[in-house]
C-alpha cells in the first residue's frame with residue numbers, strides 16, 4: 001500500500017495531477033472540451049492534434065493554456081500537416 005502511494009505520488013508529481021491517470025489521445029474525440037473535463041477531474045488530458053486543421057490546433061492550444069493546467073499534445077508524424085503542427089507547438093511553447 002505504501003509502495004502504491006509512492007508510485008501514485010510520483011505520477012502526480014510528474015504529470016502535475018491529483019490522480020495519476022492519462023487520457024490517451026483520440027483523434028476528433030480528444031478535443032478542448034474533453035481535455036478540460038479530464039483535467040478538471042484531476043487527471044491528465046491529451047489533445048489529439050494530429051488531424052486538426054492548423055488554425056484549429058492553434059486555437060485549441062491557446063484555449064487550454066488559458067486554464068493554466070497541464071495537458072499533453074499528441075501529433076501524428078505521418079499527417080499531411082505535421083510540420084505545420086510542430087511549428088505551432090514550438091511557437092506556442094507546448095512543453
Ligand SMILES: Cc1cc2nc3c(=O)[nH]c(=O)nc-3n(C[C@H](O)[C@H](O)[C@H](O)COP(=O)(O)O)c2cc1C
Pocket residue numbers: 024025026027029048050074
Ligand atoms: C477513436 C480513437 C482515436 C485514437 N486516436 C489516436 C491519435 O490520434 N493518436 C494516438 O497516438 N493514439 C490514438 N488512439 C489510441 C489511444 O490514444 C490509446 O493509445 C489506445 O486506445 C489504447 O488505450 P489503452 O492503453 O488505454 O488500452 C486512438 C484511439 C481511439 C479509440
